[in-house]
Structure formats: structure tokens, C-alpha cells
Amino acid sequence: MKISLEQIRDAALGAAWVSEEAGDVRLHRFTEEQEKVYIGGKFESKAWATAGICLSFQTDSPWLSVRVTVSQGSSRNFFNHEIFVDGKRTGCFGNLDGGPEYKLEGTFGGRFGLGEGSKQVRIVFPWSVASVIQCLELEDGASFLPVRPGTRTVFFGDSITHGYDARFPSGTYMMQISALLETEGFNKAIGGERFCPALAQCRDDFTPDRIFTAYGTNDWSGLERAVLEQNCREFFRALHENYPQTPVYALTPIWRKDLRAQKPAGAFEDVAKIIREMTAPYEHMTVIDGFDFVPHEESYYSDRRLHPNDEGFRFYTENLWKAIRELG
Numbered sequence: 394m395k396i397s398l399e400q401i402r403d404a405a406l407g408a409a410w411v412s413e414e415a416g417d418v419r420l421h422r423f424t425e426e427q428e429k430v431y432i433g434g435k436f437e438s439k440a441w442a443t444a445g446i447c448l449s450f451q452t453d454s455p456w457l458s459v460r461v462t463v464s465q466g467s468s469r470n471f472f473n474h475e476i477f478v479d480g481k482r483t484g485c486f487g488n489l490d491g492g493p494e495y496k497l498e499g500t501f502g503g504r505f506g507l508g509e510g511s512k513q514v515r516i517v518f519p520w521s522v523a524s525v526i527q528c529l530e531l532e533d534g535a536s537f538l539p540v541r542p543g544t545r546t547v548f549f550g551d552s553i554t555h556g557y558d559a560r561f562p563s564g565t566y567m568m569q570i571s572a573l574l575e576t577e578g579f580n581k582a583i584g585g586e587r588f589c590p591a592l593a594q595c596r597d598d599f600t601p602d603r604i605f606t607a608y609g610t611n612d613w614s615g616l617e618r619a620v621l622e623q624n625c626r627e628f629f630r631a632l633h634e635n636y637p638q639t640p641v642y643a644l645t646p647i648w649r650k651d652l653r654a655q656k657p658a659g660a661f662e663d664v665a666k667i668i669r670e671m672t673a674p675y676e677h678m679t680v681i682d683g684f685d686f687v688p689h690e691e692s693y694y695s696d697r698r699l700h701p702n703d704e705g706f707r708f709y710t711e712n713l714w715k716a717i718r719e720l721g
Contacts, residue, residue, distance in 0.1 A: 442466030444520035445580025454535030460502035520556025550607035554582035558695035593631035650698035
């Protein structure tokens with residue numbers, strides 16, 4: 394039994410919209426208006442990445458068959474899809490060891506046993522590539538009931554929120570925090586991105602229950618201070634205008650190895666001060682200090698300086714979750 398476009402649309406979490414192209418199904422994490430911010434620019438391919446997206450449904454089918462094609466969605470060529478049954482990962486497919494010369498070509502997928510009886514299934518899509526569904530099938534006559542959380546949370550940010558460098562997509566802090574909050578997470582992050590007022594000005598098709606933002610490290614490393622301040626100010630002003638009642642949690646940048654470098658934007662710690670200053674006028678915005686979320690040791694970073702590895706993301710999630718609970 395082939396799962397239809399409408400069924401996929403109903404079961405898709407973290408997708409702003411779903412389109413069909415020559416029979417293939419694309420899951421979009423940005424709205425059409427948000428995509429226009431990136432189309433034609435250096436971040437266009439990253440906007441198509443399936444970061445934060447999954448399919449969630451209840452079924453009594455004893456097996457699942459899935460086939461996808463992938464294309465560039467980040468500066469990384471490794472990727473993986475995960476299949477969870479009642480919260481336990483029972484299958485995966487992709488290419489975890491793809492080096493810089495690996496070509497993202499061909500189809501990927503397989504047939505996976507789900508076990509007997511009714512169960513909840515989640516197919517988690519890669520953060521690092523754009524994955525397009527060619528075919529998704531269950532046993533003929535099987536049940537299919539979408540399972541959706543009751544709240545929605547939007548995550549804005551740079552490469553760390555995008556997912557760099559979790560080996561499995563469920564291992565990013567964005568996905569782990571969404572699971573802990575029992576919320577539907579929408580990943581609006583782009584690797585290499587800075588505070589982008591144009592993106593914040595594009596309203597989603599719903600009012601989120603909460604918003605997280607996590608920018609600043611790229612702003613510090615590549616901008617003049619005046620530009621950083623202006624972009625930060627306009628970004629949070631736009632969020633306030635679109636969502637004046639939605640709690641916004643502004644995360645300051647985590648530790649990075651070169652933080653003592655001299656930059657036109659000033660000292661690295663000044664970024665947190667700027668974020669506090671620009672969010673201060675808005676009562677629904679709260680700054681969370683992220684500097685110590687990941688231990689200040691190279692072993693917790695995939696590149697030894699900036700992007701958390703799996704263990705680094707575990708610390709990030711634990712510390713952010715602690716901060717959220719302390720805020721109530």
C-alpha cells in the first residue's frame with residue numbers, strides 16, 4: 394500500500410509545507426516566503442535540507458518500505474535516516490562515512506521490519522542533505538494514523554542548530570529538546586547564517602508556542618560591530634512584531650576555541666551583551682547563557698573548535714533542558 398501525498402502531508406512534523414514534483418514528495422522546512430530569502434544566494438542548497446523533519450504515525454503494518462533521493466543540503470556529505478518504533482531506533486539508512494569527495498547520487502532506502510501489532514513509527518530525515526521521498530509503502534490494508542504533538546516550537550540559528558555535526562539526525566540538540574518538550578519542532582537554521590532580519594520578517598503560517606534563537610558566533614567572526622548590532626536589533630524587532638505574545642528564548646553562543654581572536658565586532662563575550670541589549674525592550678524575550686553548554690574541550694567538537702559532536706550535543710541538550718526547567 395503506497396502512502397499518498399495527503400497522508401505524508403498529515404504525518405509530516407517540522408515541515409512548513411509539502412510539495413509533489415513528478416511523483417516525488419519534497420518536505421520543506423521553510424515557507425515559500427522564507428525560501429525566497431535564500432533562493433539565488435549562497436545558502437540556497439542549505440534551505441532545502443530536511444533538518445528537523447520527520448514522519449510520525451501509528452500503524453499495524455509489520456513492515457515499512459521507503460526509497461529516497463538526496464542532494465546537497467549543507468557543507469557535509471555524510472547523512473542518515475532513522476526509523477524508530479515506539480521510541481526505539483530499529484533501522485537506519487544513508488551514508489555516515491561520506492568524505493568530501495563523496496557524490497550524493499542515486500537512491501537510498503530499504504524494507505524494514507516493524508514488528509507485530511499497532512505501534513508508533515517515526516522516520517527521521519537527515520539534517521545534512523535534502524531528502525526527497527520517491528516511495529513510501531506499508532502492507533496492503535494496514536492502518537495509518539498521523540501522530541502529532543499538541544504544541545509547536547520554532548528554532549532559528551546557525552550551523553549548530555542546523556545540526557552540524559551530529560552523526561544521526563535525532564542527535565541534534567534541536568531534535569532532542571523537541572522530544573523533551575513533546576513539541577513539534579521547526580528547524581529554520583542555516584549553516585553559516587547570522588542574525589537575518591529578512592527571515593524573521595517572514596511569518597510562519599501558525600503562531601508558535603515558543604521560539605528559540607541561537608545566533609552570534611558567525612556574526613562575531615565576520616561582521617563589523619555596528620552591522621552585528623543593527624542586524625540583531627532588527628531581527629528581534631521583527632520577531633516581536635510577528636509574535637508579540639510568544640515566549641522567545643535567545644541563546645548566546647557556545648564556547649569556541651578561537652574566542653580570544655581580535656575581531657572587528659569586538660570581544661567574543663560582547664556578543665552576549667549585545668543580545669541582552671537588543672532583547673531587553675521585549676518582556677516576552679528571555680536570554681539564556683549558552684557559553685558553558687558544551688565543555689570547553691576539543692574532544693567535544695567534531696572539528697576540534699566549533700561544531701559539537703554527539704557527546705557535545707548531549708551536554709548541550711542537558712544544559713539547555715536544565716535552563717528551560719529553571720525558567721519554568
